[in-house]
Amino acid sequence: MTDMPQIALRNVTHAYKTDDGPLPVLRDLNIDIPEGEFCAVVGPSGCGKSTLTRLIAGLMRADEGDVILHGEMVKGPKNTVGMAFQNPVLLEWRTIMDNVLLPLEIVPTKLTKAQQRERAMSLLELVGLRGFEDKRPSELSGGMRQRASLCRAIVHKPEVLILDEPFGALDAFTREDLWQTMHNLRAEEPFTALLITHDLRESIFLADEVVVLSGRPATAQYKLKVTFEGERKLDDLYTQKATDMLSILRHQIEIAQGRVPNDNSGGEAA
Amino acid sequence: MSRRQFNQILVPTIAVVVFLLLWELLVWANGWPNYVMASPSDLWPAYVRFSGLFVEASWETLWRTVAGLGLAIIFGTLIGMIMGFSRTMRDALYPLLVGFNAIPKATVVPIMALLFVGQHDFNTVMLAFMISFFPIAVSVSIGLSTLEPEYRDILRSLGASKLTIFWKIALPKTLPEFFGALKVAVTLAFIGTNLMEIVSPHGRGLGALFDSGKTNSDYPLMFAVLIVLAALGILLFYVVVFLERIFAGWAERRET
Ligand SMILES: Nc1ncnc2c1ncn2[C@@H]1O[C@H](COP(=O)(O)OP(=O)(O)O)[C@@H](O)[C@H]1O
Numbered sequence: 345m346t347d348m349p350q351i352a353l354r355n356v357t358h359a360y361k362t363d364d365g366p367l368p369v370l371r372d373l374n375i376d377i378p379e380g381e382f383c384a385v386v387g388p389s390g391c392g393k394s395t396l397t398r399l400i401a402g403l404m405r406a407d408e409g410d411v412i413l414h415g416e417m418v419k420g421p422k423n424t425v426g427m428a429f430q431n432p433v434l435l436e437w438r439t440i441m442d443n444v445l446l447p448l449e450i451v452p453t454k455l456t457k458a459q460q461r462e463r464a465m466s467l468l469e470l471v472g473l474r475g476f477e478d479k480r481p482s483e484l485s486g487g488m489r490q491r492a493s494l495c496r497a498i499v500h501k502p503e504v505l506i507l508d509e510p511f512g513a514l515d516a517f518t519r520e521d522l523w524q525t526m527h528n529l530r531a532e533e534p535f536t537a538l539l540i541t542h543d544l545r546e547s548i549f550l551a552d553e554v555v556v557l558s559g560r561p562a563t564a565q566y567k568l569k570v571t572f573e574g575e576r577k578l579d580d581l582y583t584q585k586a587t588d589m590l591s592i593l594r595h596q597i598e599i600a601q602g603r604v605p606n607d608n609s610g611g612e613a614a
Numbered sequence: 615m616s617r618r619q620f621n622q623i624l625v626p627t628i629a630v631v632v633f634l635l636l637w638e639l640l641v642w643a644n645g646w647p648n649y650v651m652a653s654p655s656d657l658w659p660a661y662v663r664f665s666g667l668f669v670e671a672s673w674e675t676l677w678r679t680v681a682g683l684g685l686a687i688i689f690g691t692l693i694g695m696i697m698g699f700s701r702t703m704r705d706a707l708y709p710l711l712v713g714f715n716a717i718p719k720a721t722v723v724p725i726m727a728l729l730f731v732g733q734h735d736f737n738t739v740m741l742a743f744m745i746s747f748f749p750i751a752v753s754v755s756i757g758l759s760t761l762e763p764e765y766r767d768i769l770r771s772l773g774a775s776k777l778t779i780f781w782k783i784a785l786p787k788t789l790p791e792f793f794g795a796l797k798v799a800v801t802l803a804f805i806g807t808n809l810m811e812i813v814s815p816h817g818r819g820l821g822a823l824f825d826s827g828k829t830n831s832d833y834p835l836m837f838a839v840l841i842v843l844a845a846l847g848i849l850l851f852y853v854v855v856f857l858e859r860i861f862a863g864w865a866e867r868r869e870t
Pocket residue numbers: 360361362367369388389390391392393394395396
């Protein structure tokens with residue numbers, strides 16, 4: 345099934361059970377991400393973005409609707425998924441190398457120990473961490489830790505990469521560096537990506553499509569295809585085209601936050 | 615020898631010597647007789663006279679403390695795991711544990727002595743165990759229950775089993791807290807052992823030696839026992855510190 349999207353959410357509805365009764369978080373959410381595409385999801389804080397990642401990763405089941413990964417219903421965790429969070433969650437007692445190798449201790453692999461290290465080394469090199477493989481996480485800066493966490497997320501060659509605000513805690517310059525790193529990784533590694541972010545510039549710089557979620561319970565309120573000519577550069581973010589896209593997204597976020605009335609009609613609206 | 619090692623060994627040694635000198639001086643200045651307060655210079659004859667007893671009693675006290683502590687580690691870790699992984703079990707066990715811990719252990723001594731008459735080794739080990747497992751159980755349960763969900767999710771999203779997550783993440787991450795608790799527990803176990811040795815009739819170990827010093831009004835002997843107890847306590851404590859360096863050294867803040 346090659347025409348099947350790599351990640352598909354069909355009418356996904358979910359509510360958390362809390363002491364004050366059910367808290368509806370997602371409502372009739374539909375998202376399709378074709379193989380190899382990079383999708384960014386933005387939305388008001390607390391609207392259910394992390395919930396969405398947990399559903400796709402199989403860490404929990406949706407109340408209603410289907411979550412489909414490479415044509416199969418998600419019933420539990422799959423080792424074809426890689427994850428990275430805002431908190432890099434590196435294991436402090438391991439070296440950077442051993443942190444990156446962690447998934448290969450869980451996921452069955454044909455690689456020998458030497459080949460595994462070689463693979464980890466090439467990833468570390470790609471993100472600019474060559475020479476830091478024997479350091480402990482506590483010896484690295486926040487940006488470097490996040491780079492290591494990205495290597496760990498893809499070391500087992502996952503088909504799907506889920507990133508939940510991975511750059512959210514970094515300063516602006518480090519963040520832009522990591523965007524570039526993300527592009528470099530994408531050029532080398534074939535994966536389909538879902539990125540949660542609250543940075544609109546980040547979303548259009550990295551993604552092929554940006555999905556704006558409405559306020560809670562979240563549904564896909566707006567979808568924007570991102571097209572830039574040729575290879576993306578930071579300069580692209582200062583073009584008229586980028587400014588136009590950003591202002592559309594900005595406006596949609598304000599709708600999602602309930603600050604302005606919804607005036608979506610046809611067009612690219614979902 | 616580096617400056618740091620020099621400081622680590624010499625400074626405490628000087629501190630002990632200064633302490634002993636001050637003690638000697640205090641007794642001398644006040645003109646206290648031996649039955650009020652013995653001075654360090656009185657202790658030496660006691661050690662020489664009872665050296666055989668001291669070696670034997672130290673060994674008794676030491677092995678029973680370590681055995682009790684070993685039980686506390688096993689049992690405390692188990693209880694801690696149960697409470698750390700299950701909210702319900704935590705809610706159920708916590709008040710029980712707190713209540714148990716609140717009972718002054720001196721009241722347990724006669725009960726134990728009556729329950730297991732003549733089982734001096736068993737009673738002593740049990741008391742050392744009972745008095746010391748609480749901090750271990752609490753620290754393990756807190757360590758496990760406060761593990762950030764992302765740590766678990768990193769492995770769970772790859773299909774790792776609960777046991778794998780425990781071995782690879784939860785356990786090592788809890789080690790610093792575990793050793794923190796072990797430092798408290800080792801001292802408590804030591805107190806437990808001595809309590810039983812002192813109180814139970816026909817006891818053995820340093821506590822019993824102390825008791826016989828009391829019966830015979832041999833004050834220098836009593837003080838001599840106290841000093842050995844302190845030394846053993848220090849030894850046990852630093853063994854734990856040493857193990858902590860090996861197994862949880864990564865948690866130490868690097869000095870830069
Ligand atoms: N396990 C849970 N139990 C109950 N409520 C939860 C749970 N996880 C998240 N929530 C609530 O669900 C809403 C959405 O959470 P989340 O998906 O983390 O939002 P986002 O990532 O968009 O900020 C929030 O209001 C949050 O408080």
